[in-house]
Amino acid sequence: MSNVEATTDNRTASRWEQLFDRSTRELLVGLLFAAPYLVLFSVFLLYPLLKGLYMSLHEWNFLEPSKSTYVGLENYARLLEDPAFWNALWNTLEFVGMTVPLIVGVSLVLALGLNKELKGSRLLQFVYFSPYVLTVSVVGIVWAQMFAQGGVGTQYFGWLFSGSPLNSKFWAMPVIVVTTVWWQAGFYFAVLLAARQNVPERLYEAARLDGAGPWRMFRDITLPHMKNALLFVVIASTIFQFQVFGQPYLMTKGGPVGNTETLVYYLYELGFQTRELGFGAAVGYTLLLILVGVSVLNYVLVGGNDE
């Protein structure tokens, strides 16, 4: 490097240093690096989020947004008095309440079972994970066909229900739950299997030497070491299940008797069937608040005091 270039660089550096102190400089550099993501985040997440909030305070005119009327919290007040909203909320809670424990339980059992070096365990890992690569459209249509009148599932389980369970107000939701568990457990199984494989084997060896049985080892070694992964599985699957839409849309259209109409399905109907976008946005924001609350609750109850 020539002396002239070195002098120029020093002058530039000093100007840069004169303009900003060190922490500001670091902040600006950090922002510059984060800019690509921040742009995408702002355009595709932040803007819709704020626009949704704005819409929820209006009676929204779909075709001429400028003619939308500000109604304050009226949409939220209407929501509280709307039996369809409460029905959808109850159905969603019912779905989450059944699905999350099953997903956690099934994926944990699979992860613990396949952690052993058994013949064919690799193949089974692939088999259990594979449903997760399917789209909800494929899953919904296949399971809807299976449990339609005359479908193979309906025939096979004919002793359990008469006719298609998707037409039964008692069985429709359980079938959607089972469909969802079949579809998604594979992903959480992979997460938990990875967590289980990170538990040092020497701990089990020491425990065995101390005379600990399988249950004791599971309780005192496996569970504590998998706690973070389990917390992730519980929170992630809870958030995901609260947003269930594709399965009821494809399998039951929210029926029968609205028994499988979930919050997002209800939101969809408001937005795209009756085109009440302002009210729909209010439902969406309510769902957001519920999800934030549930996440905080999950964190407090299941974990969060980790050192």
Place this chain on the structure above:
Amino acid sequence: MSRNTTESDEPNSTKLTRRRALSAGGAALATGIAGCAGLTGGGGSGGGSSSDGSGDGGSSGDVEIDYWMYFGAQEREEMTALIEDFNAQDNGIHVNAQGIPFSEFLNKLFTAVNSGNAPHVASYYGSYGRHLKPITHSIDDYLSDGAANKYFDIAWENLQVDGSTYALPIDIHGKALYTNDSVLESAGVDPDFSDWQAFSEACDTIVSDTDSRAFSFLNWNSGQAAFRAYIIALTQAGGDIVTGDPGSYEVAYDDDVGMQTAELMSKVTGDFGWDTPQFQSDSARVQDFLAGDLGMFIAGTWSVNNFENESGELPEGLDFSFQKPFMFPGDGDEVAWCESNSLYFPTNSNHTDAEKQAAVEFAEYVTQNNTLWASAGGHLPAAKSVATSSEVKNTALWQDYGTISTMYEMVSDGQVRYQPKTSVHINSNRFWGPFMDMYLQNTDVQTGVTNSANALQQALDQ
């Protein structure tokens, strides 16, 4: 959403049978088109978005028209043939057609208009004029002289919204009663029903004396189907879906007449035991009908197409009738529900006047030269000269099966009625899902009708 093959005036997934292929070929030859090369051979159901063959080959300088249709395989083939025919005329207009799945059609259309990307022409139901008014434009200034006189009055009047014309009708289609006369004969009942007493006795006899289900009122897992079936019985009972003027409609079917009609509908799978409280796929219901496991069902004029086997022939020994569905009880009018597949003209500020004119010319051509729509599609064309043409009258559908001829009679005698033109998407499951639940015995009639009526009234009030 699983598609329905005979229920709807919607995408129809029936295969192209030999008769239809011959009809299509004949019509194409008659109009000088070189074969059926333009027919999309699509199977499948209702289909994803796709551009049809008609989209290629416009001459430079042609006015380009975009057309969105929701028709499924069979009807799409017929419409595509009509478009090919139009494009082949080389009249300075070229139409690019695109198929949009029916279930997403309205959403996509509204979004397209909102974003300034609407097509020039779009299919939808004639009764949706008020719902589509905010996103379509009137065509009175673009219509040719005397256009109104070319269509059946009832179809033309249905397309008027606040005194202006917003669409042109392709057809008039409706629902009526199919009877498997072999089943009726084995039960010893006369297949000619003029009143509820005769009909209900026949159904009871079929159930007691045969192994067949007597009567399927609805089976398609859709609110739209339930609505259409209900409205036939309700009108004959003297009830209405809504009363009052457009803009201030009041839901009316939660009165005694509406409740009683819903009760009757529910009893078909309940107390009467004429049908099982289960939805079949529509093709399964047709198979039951053809196999003699189902005596009678309500279905569209076009449903007969699905009776044919792959050779385009009816199953051997099938003896069926198609009759006006005027057997329901009550003091109302003997009218049946009807609808028109129609062509609308979505709003788009980018469309020039020449394009709008060309779009209407295309629509007039398609709606006034569509013998294929009858001979192969099973619909009664809305243009009078086409409906009564020898090409249509010589079809098996008119002469042998009596479906189109019966529909023609009903239209000519004022025995059909369109559903109310509301500003809301009235066919939505949101309003008619409870009727499906009543049919499935999942809810009682009082609750079902009340929920349905409240939801519709709430939407109308918005």
